[in-house]
Amino acid sequence: MQFFNISRINTDFGIFRVSGDRCLNKPEIESLTIKSIEVMGTDGWVVLNTTSESNSQLINNLQTLLLAHLKLKNSMV
Numbered sequence: 001m002q003f004f005n006i007s008r009i010n011t012d013f014g015i016f017r018v019s020g021d022r023c024l025n026k027p028e029i030e031s032l033t034i035k036s037i038e039v040m041g042t043d044g045w046v047v048l049n050t051t052s053e054s055n056s057q058l059i060n061n062l063q064t065l066l067l068a069h070l071k072l073k074n075s076m077v
Contacts, residue, residue: 001033004070011065013058015040018066029063037062
């Protein structure tokens with residue numbers, strides 16, 4: 001497992017800051033484990049509850065974008 005930290009990612013769903021773990025041997029979405037996710041609110045970063053049912057759908061939608069971002073980031077190194 002490798003720790004990742006995305007300090008800012010702009011998406012159609014909002015602007016997010018995400019950290020977690022990723023298994024480099026698996027390129028699938030299942031390889032991501034999100035430890036912390038925050039969304040940019042009007043007053044700054046707001047921590048999202050990852051166990052909330054309403055946030056689960058949002059996180060599922062974001063996982064594909066996060067994985068693509070991490071793959072691109074790794075290919076540039």
